[in-house]
Amino acid sequence: MPVLNERDYLGRAVETVLAQDVPGPTELILALGPSTDGTNALAAELAAGDDRIVLVENPGADIPIGLNLAIRAARHPTVVRVDAHSELDPTYARRALATLDRVRAANVGGVMRADGRTPFQRAVARAYNSPIGLGGGAYHGGTQEGEAESAYLGVMRREVLGEVGLFDESIRRGEDWELNLRIRRAGYRVWFDPSLAVTYWPRESWARLVRQFSATGRWRGELVRRFGRGNSLRFFAPPALVLTILLGIIVGVLQLTGLLQGWWSVAASVVYLPVLAYAVLIAAVALGRGGGHGWRDKLWTAAVLPSMHLAWGWGFLLGVIGGAHDTVDTSRLGSRNTPLP
Structure with a gap:
């Protein structure tokens, strides 16, 4: 879980991760960026209360770098990417692991189910959940299980990550799409399972939303230049x-x-x-x-x-x-x- 200035969301996100009904050992690795809102102090408090939580420093704050730091610190053969702005159903990881084995995929993802607490955030959530808002990608409301272009967050086989390489640290947005492109080009499956859903809390203000989408669009333009x-x-x-x-x-x-x-x-x-x-x-x-x-x-x-x-x-x-x-x-x-x- 890459984390930066998420004090309002981190506690609940960590709680839902630790509550996963998984038949085996688990750990939660938080890649901590240089937060200014007390997030890191909260993370230290959470780690002190549960030895399954591991903290790694991500001084540059970039998501792909934080993800790679966390993956390298991990001890288990399956990597479940999670987000500090999200909440998981207790059965999420178990179901994803079952799908991973059932379809022999390298990466499995489900639906990003956006939600909101204010009129503005609810409006953003409706846009996220609508094909009109984000263009109809499978993980924004798809209902048909099958092979996919990319996966939201993702439950991944670590051996495949080792083969194709981890996240490209030169890509600050769209790093998941690029990783899944390499996975597919290596001959592995990326799979969408609509029975998997993650609650996602979008940006809380118009200015933050515009900055987020401007940066995301610019990186998509960069990915078009590259691929x-x-x-x-x-x-x-x-x-x-x-x-x-x-x-x-x-x-x-x-x-x-x-x-x-x-x-x-x-x-x-x-x-x-x-x-x-x-x-x-x-x-x-x-x-x-x-x-x-x-x-x-x-x-x-x-x-x-x-x-x-x-x-x-x-x-x-x-x-x-x-x-x-x-x-x-x-x-x-x-x-x-x-x-x-």
């Missing part, structure tokens, strides 16, 4: 939306200034149609059952969906054009009221 056709076509929808809106703005300015007139102006107006269709889709989701029950929930849903899509899409374009370089997800840095020095 090209290995990326699913669904990743290109948000940048296509951004480009269409930008084109619509340019056409609108040319029409208003009189530089685009007559038949050319009419023909160029076609660019507004996909933007209008997108706006109608967002309104339909926000006002429908998927938008929640209260008016605040519906308004946040209408704001969250385009915020996610546009931030991700803009980040993607920057990543494709210039690469991700040292881009980090700054939504994870600092507590709500305590910035990093």
Whole structure:
């Protein structure tokens, strides 16, 4: 479990991991980044109360580095990746181990079941759980068991990780997708099992959400630069939306200034149609059952969906054009009221 500024969530996450009904020895390795909200003190307190908890330092805070540090410190043949922003059902690990053996897979994952505590967080959760929000990846609500492109978190055979290499430490976002690409290219199965579900708590504020999705989109652009056709076509929808809106703005300015007139102006107006269709889709989701029950929930849903899509899409374009370089997800840095020095 990589951990950075998760004091509000860490205790419950650790509790659900330690409660796993697994027929054999287990350990929980926390890779601790330089938190500023008291998370590490809480982690030390939890470790003092249960000898199954092992602490390793991750001074750079990068997730793939923390994961590799934890895996190298692990003693058992199966690696279960978990998240400090998530909660596991008591049967999660046992079921995943059974699926791992049943289908002879190298990595098994299930559904990310997002949830929220506030109107905003609930709106983000609805977006996560909707194919409209995150593009229809299997682990965002799929129901059909089978081979998959990637796995959410993942229950992995350590021997396979040793063969293909651990997480690529040069990739700060999308590291799980890249690892699963190597696993599949090595001839092993990555498997999706919809009976496995993990409760995930998304970002709590609009600014953090935008920073998260901008960084994630930029790294996806970097992955497109590195792996090209290995990326699913669904990743290109948000940048296509951004480009269409930008084109619509340019056409609108040319029409208003009189530089685009007559038949050319009419023909160029076609660019507004996909933007209008997108706006109608967002309104339909926000006002429908998927938008929640209260008016605040519906308004946040209408704001969250385009915020996610546009931030991700803009980040993607920057990543494709210039690469991700040292881009980090700054939504994870600092507590709500305590910035990093």
